[in-house]
Amino acid sequence: MTGGSGGIGRVIVSALRETGATVVNLDLESADVACDVREDASVTRAIARVLELHRRIDIVVHAAGIARDAVVWKLAVDDWDLVQQVNLRGAFLLLRHAVPAMRSGGGGRVILIGSINGSRGKFGTSAYAASKAGLIGFAKSVSRETGRFGIRVNVVEPGWVRTPLTESLPDSVRRQALDETLLGELVEPEDVAAAVVFLAGPGGRRMTGQVLRVDAGQYL
Numbered sequence: 001m002t003g004g005s006g007g008i009g010r011v012i013v014s015a016l017r018e019t020g021a022t023v024v025n026l027d028l029e030s031a032d033v034a035c036d037v038r039e040d041a042s043v044t045r046a047i048a049r050v051l052e053l054h055r056r057i058d059i060v061v062h063a064a065g066i067a068r069d070a071v072v073w074k075l076a077v078d079d080w081d082l083v084q085q086v087n088l089r090g091a092f093l094l095l096r097h098a099v100p101a102m103r104s105g106g107g108g109r110v111i112l113i114g115s116i117n118g119s120r121g122k123f124g125t126s127a128y129a130a131s132k133a134g135l136i137g138f139a140k141s142v143s144r145e146t147g148r149f150g151i152r153v154n155v156v157e158p159g160w161v162r163t164p165l166t167e168s169l170p171d172s173v174r175r176q177a178l179d180e181t182l183l184g185e186l187v188e189p190e191d192v193a194a195a196v197v198f199l200a201g202p203g204g205r206r207m208t209g210q211v212l213r214v215d216a217g218q219y220l
Contacts, residue, residue, distance in 0.1 A: 001024065003037075003062070006065075008161055008163060008192050009064075015193035015196065016196070019200075021059065026043075026046045033046045043093040057098050058108045060102070061112075062090065062091045062095075062112045065086060086131075102151050108150070110139075110146075111154055111200060112138070112153070113158070113192070114211070115132040115157055118130075118133040132157075136211060153208055154212060159186075159218035162187065162188055181218045
């Protein structure tokens with residue numbers, strides 16, 4: 001799993017471990033195996049280390065993600081590139097190296113953490129929204145390539161998730177997100193983790209190429 005040291009990632013790691021799964025966190029900090037998802041050589045080494053330790057890979061979760069927000073005419077090229085490298089290139093590199101191992105093991109589950117902004121867009125988030133939209137096309141294509149090997153590939157699309165980072169934003173921003181929901185409440189990291197556990201478990205056995213929204217109705 002990538003991004004397991006973040007606010008949402010840590011909860012996903014805990015939820016998967018509670019099911020009995022052995023989870024290896026690939027991240028830059030507080031990681032089980034150090035990995036920079038932007039760099040092919042780093043991902044190559046990380047996947048090799050996971051296989052050295054555990055011999056197989058059954059579940060892959062790409063939760064690594066960053067945002068650099070600005071209207072498009074003020075968005076720095078370097079910021080655009082960085083967001084694509086972490087959010088989208090990182091998913092590609094992870095699966096490029098993990099899928100062969102999953103094929104050898106007879107199948108598996110891939111869950112990519114997207115965002116409702118990848119489906120709807122949002123003012124000032126063109127880089128982030130584009131990267132998350134890319135995950136949808138990526139997942140649908142890879143699901144076609146890997147289905148015959150028993151590998152399911154799906155996307156979880158959270159809405160606004162209550163984390164220390166989002167809670168530190170201005171009240172007006174959080175209030176706007178809350179007002180967009182149909183349930184009158186924001187998503188907790190545990191809600192996202194529950195969706196990942198569902199897709200990784202028996203409930204996701206017949207699901208591939210799908211987008212599962214966990215957003216309290218915010219997308220609508």
